[in-house]
Every structure is written in structure tokens, then in C-alpha cells.
Amino acid sequence: MKVSQLFTKTLRDAPSDEVAKNAQLLIRSGFVYKEMAGVYTYLPLGKRTLENIIGIIREEMNNVGGNEISLTALQKKETWETSGRWDDKVLDVWFKTKLASGAELGLAPTHEEPLTKLMKSYISSYKDLPIYPYQFQIKFRNELRSKSGLMRGREFWMKDLYSFSKDQAEHDTFYESMSEAYDRVYDRLGIGDITYKTFASGGSFSKYSHEYQTLSEVGEDTIYVHKDKKIAINQEVYNDEVMADLGVSKDELEECKAVEVGNIFTLNTKFSEDFNLQYAAEDGTSKHAFMGSYGIGPSRLMGLLAEHFADDKGLVWPENIAPFRVYLINIGDTADKAHELYEELTQRGVTVLWDDRDERPGAKFADADLMGIPHRIVVSEKLGENYEYKKRTESATNVLTKEELFGKL
RNA sequence: CGGGGAGUAGCGCAGUUGGUAGCGCACGCGGUUUGGGACCGCGGGGUCGCAGGUUCGAACCCUGUCUCCCCGACCA
Numbered sequence: 001m002k003v004s005q006l007f008t009k010t011l012r013d014a015p016s017d018e019v020a021k022n023a024q025l026l027i028r029s030g031f032v033y034k035e036m037a038g039v040y041t042y043l044p045l046g047k048r049t050l051e052n053i054i055g056i057i058r059e060e061m062n063n064v065g066g067n068e069i070s071l072t073a074l075q076k077k078e079t080w081e082t083s084g085r086w087d088d089k090v091l092d093v094w095f096k097t098k099l100a101s102g103a104e105l106g107l108a109p110t111h112e113e114p115l116t117k118l119m120k121s122y123i124s125s126y127k128d129l130p131i132y133p134y135q136f137q138i139k140f141r142n143e144l145r146s147k148s149g150l151m152r153g154r155e156f157w158m159k160d161l162y163s164f165s166k167d168q169a170e171h172d173t174f175y176e177s178m179s180e181a182y183d184r185v186y187d188r189l190g191i192g193d194i195t196y197k198t199f200a201s202g203g204s205f206s207k208y209s210h211e212y213q214t215l216s217e218v219g220e221d222t223i224y225v226h227k228d229k230k231i232a233i234n235q236e237v238y239n240d241e242v243m244a245d246l247g248v249s250k251d252e253l254e255e256c257k258a259v260e261v262g263n264i265f266t267l268n269t270k271f272s273e274d275f276n277l278q279y280a281a282e283d284g285t286s287k288h289a290f291m292g293s294y295g296i297g298p299s300r301l302m303g304l305l306a307e308h309f310a311d312d313k314g315l316v317w318p319e320n321i322a323p324f325r326v327y328l329i330n331i332g333d334t335a336d337k338a339h340e341l342y343e344e345l346t347q348r349g350v351t352v353l354w355d356d357r358d359e360r361p362g363a364k365f366a367d368a369d370l371m372g373i374p375h376r377i378v379v380s381e382k383l384g385e386n387y388e389y390k391k392r393t394e395s396a397t398n399v400l401t402k403e404e405l406f407g408k409l
Numbered sequence: 410c411g412g413g414g415a416g417u418a419g420c421g422c423a424g425u426u427g428g429u430a431g432c433g434c435a436c437g438c439g440g441u442u443u444g445g446g447a448c449c450g451c452g453g454g455g456u457c458g459c460a461g462g463u464u465c466g467a468a469c470c471c472u473g474u475c476u477c478c479c480c481g482a483c484c485a
Contacts, residue, residue: 009419010446011419011420011421011434011435012420012421012433012434012435012446013421013433013434014420014421015420015421016415016416016420016421016422016477016478017415017416017476017477017478018477018478019478019479027420028420034477037478092483092484093483093484110485112485141484144410144482144483144484145410145482145483147478147479152484200485201485202485203485211485220484265485293485295485329444331443331444332443359443359446360442360443360444360446360447361443361444361445361446362443362444362445362446362447363445363446364445364446365444365445365446366445366446367446369445370446378444382444388444
């Protein structure tokens with residue numbers, strides 16, 4: 001893509017109503033636009049970045065047998081009354097609205113209820129199980145206070161997968177494979193080393209649930225980290241019993257701030273009982289499906305990655321997250337040469353953002369840095385047949401031949 | 410929802426004991442520039458968050474209200 005075709009533009013100053021670094025950088029660089037508190041529009045660069053994050057999660061969900069679907073955002077009151085969660089006193093983040101007829105509707109804050117109800121149409125035998133439907137969708141939660149830019153919105157992207165298993169043993173096996181899939185997701189996003197599988201309250205259905213918590217000073221959660229074992233305990237269950245279960249002692253744990261970037265949860269038969277989701281077992285008896293839920297917030301992750309991978313010049317996206325891999329700058333009367341390289345790289349499958357504007361070099365360099373594109377290539381008259389190459393993460397520049405340049409990408 | 414702070418041009422800001430709004434960035438035109446956000450000149454753009462009130466006159470004073478940010482509370 002050419003910068004001249006990009007309708008967004010960068011800002012020198014961040015809006016004064018944003019304090020969170022992730023929001024300041026993402027707005028300044030033209031990745032997102034703030035519609036209202038906790039509600040952001042994804043602009044071309046931001047949309048591509050979000051899709052890259054989603055793509056990684058999608059691959060890992062498909063690897064463990066996920067079936068991608070797209071559930072509705074509009075929700076029937078009756079469906080949620082079945083589980084008792086329509087009541088604002090039970091679930092206090094509802095956005096509710098009405099049909100023209102007057103019938104009440106809600107904007108989905110999560111999807112256990114509609115999906116469990118839906119699966120009644122498709123699960124009738126043990127032969128139908130296990131099954132793992134999932135989706136990427138916008139969730140609506142009427143938080144009393146949204147904060148921290150993209151990290152805690154009222155409207156946000158969520159990957160939610162739900163497992164329907166025959167029994168606890170089958171569920172446990174899948175739960176473990178999801179745990180491993182989550183590890184791979186965070187590794188691929190470049191935050192594996194600072195993301196901890198964290199023991200948290202299991203509610204009334206299981207002893208524990210697990211959160212994936214990424215260490216960050218801007219985190220809302222406090223966790224106790226065991227760096228050698230690569231696990232952590234959420235403050236809410238930081239007690240002697242849990243430490244005994246995990247075989248750790250207080251003096252091995254370090255108190256840290258962290259951002260919850262995912263969770264996996266055993267639901268047991270809570271929802272399959274509420275909706276009477278039963279299947280015929282091999283012995284002819286009827287049994288309730290055994291369920292689990294598994295969430296990751298791609299938009300929160302985008303905020304976290306922006307916050308984490310940044311320096312004083314702007315964003316510093318990891319290679320596989322960046323909206324484009326290459327930022328191509330032509331200086332002086334070199335548009336033809338730049339165009340040629342642009343076409344060649346594009347044909348090779350390298351995504352290129354070509355700054356073809358009639359701007360001074362300094363302005364182009366500043367925007368390349370602010371947008372955080374991993375590789376920068378400069379074409380200019382003084383380089384002759386060669387190209388200047390620089391990584392966003394390094395300060396050194398190298399003059400390379402075209403062949404050497406392709407070797408870098 | 411409790412406490413604190415703030416709403417003036419797309420963004421950052423200034424503003425007069427109350428007298429009908431200005432600067433920088435961005436934008437348009439002309440010129441000079443061209444390897445780290447150039448410079449000069451000219452120009453366009455704002456019902457001063459909204460609604461009432463006080464006043465001859467309100468961006469400014471009063472009341473209400475909406476919105477945004479921060480701290481706390483809340484948070485499968």
C-alpha cells in the first residue's frame with residue numbers, strides 16, 4: 001500500500017483526553033480513532049494489526065480442533081432468563097435495548113447461553129462429541145469505568161471458544177491442550193516470556209480456573225509469580241491452601257502487576273443443565289455435556305502489545321503483528337526505482353507500506369518510527385544501485401545490494 | 410457509583426475587571442528548500458460541550474446537564 005492512499009495521518013501531539021500510552025501511540029500513528037470512552041474504531045493500519053493478532057489465534061484454535069462460527073450480538077431475553085443471567089443484579093454489565101415491538105433484547109456480553117441453546121440442535125449422541133465451536137466477535141460490556149485505552153473497553157474484540165465434551169476426563173484432556181495452545185499464542189505474539197498461567201478462582205464449578213497474565217506496570221491485576229515454575233497465583237486466591245496445592249511457598253513468589261490476556265474455565269454441566277443439553281451415551285443413558293470456556297481478547301492484546309513494544313519514537317511491532325513488514329521511503333527523484341522495488345517485494349509476498357508522499361525525509365523517517373513497521377528501506381540517489389536497510393529495533397543502518405536486501409526479508 | 414481534574418478549529422493550547430475569539434501543528438495557494446518531523450508570504454476553517462439564567466452585552470458570572478481523564482469501588 002502507498003501512504004498517499006492511506007486516508008489517516010499521523011499526529012505530533014496525542015489527544016489530551018488519553019493518558020494510556022497504548023491509546024496515545026495508536027491514535028497518534030493513525031491505527032485507531034476514539035469514538036467514546038472505551039470504544040475505538042479500527043482504521044486501516046489498526047485493522048490490519050488486529051487481523052494479524054486474530055490470525056495467529058485462529059490458527060492455534062483450528063490446530064486444537066476448533067470450528068469457527070459467528071454468533072449473533074443481539075440476544076433474546078428468554079435465552080438468558082434460562083440461566084438466570086438476564087437479571088442486572090446477576091450480570092451488571094448488560095447493554096439492553098428493545099425491538100420495535102417492545103420486546104427486550106440485550107447486546108451480548110458473552111455467549112455461553114446462546115451457544116448452549118444452539119448446540120441442542122446439533123448434539124444428540126456421544127458420536128457428536130466432543131465439539132469445539134469458537135468465534136471472534138465484538139462483546140459489549142457496560143463497564144462503570146473503562147480505562148487504559150484499548151485495554152478495558154465497553155466494546156471489544158473477543159475470541160471465545162466453548163468445549164462440549166462427553167465427560168470430565170475428555171474435558172480435562174482438551175483443557176490441557178487448550179492450555180498449550182494458549183502458550184503458543186502468547187509465544188507467537190512475542191510475550192511468551194512475560195505471560196504466566198495463573199491460578200484463579202474457579203467459581204462454583206471447579207476448584208480453579210486459569211488466567212493468562214502478562215506482566216505489565218499498567219496491569220489491573222496483582223499476581224504472585226513463580227518464575228522458575230512459570231506459574232502464578234492471582235491475588236484473589238493467594239492463600240496457604242493454593243500454595244500447598246501448587247507446591248510453592250511464599251518466599252518463592254514475587255508480587256507483580258499484570259494484564260489478563262486470556263482465561264480458560266471449566267464450566268462443568270452448569271449450562272448444559274440449564275438448557276437441558278443432553279446426549280445419548282453409548283450405554284443408552286442420557287447425559288449432560290461437560291463444558292468449558294476459553295477467552296482471549298484480541299483488542300486488549302493489541303493495546304498491550306502497543307504498550308509493551310514501544311520506545312520514545314513510537315510503536316515497535318513484532319514482525320508477525322505489524323500491519324506491514326516493510327516501510328519503503330524514497331528520497332529525491334527516485335520514485336521509479338522505489339516503485340520497482342515495491343512491485344518486486346509485493347510479488348514476493350512481502351507487505352510494503354511505501355511512503356510515496358512529497359515529504360521531506362525527516363517526516364518520512366519519523367512516521368516510519370511512529371508506526372513501528374519492522375523493516376525500513378530507503379531508496380535515494382546517493383545510494384546508486386544499492387538500498388539502505390534498517391530494523392526498527394536497531395539503530396544501525398546498512399547499505400545493501402538488492403539480493404542482500406531480499407535476504408533480510 | 411464515591412472522590413478529584415478538564416471541555417475554546419481535526420490535534421495541542423492561549424484568551425480579555427464581561428464588549429462578539431487567537432497561536433502552533435495540520436489543511437489550501439505561491440515561492441525557496443530536500444537524509445531525521447524545513448522556511449517565508451497569503452488564505453480557509455470555531456453556534457467557545459449543551460440548556461437555562463443574570464446583564465445593554467456572556468467563551469468569561471450563576472444554575473442545571475452531558476462528555477472525557479485520573480484514583481477508588483466493581484470486573485468469568
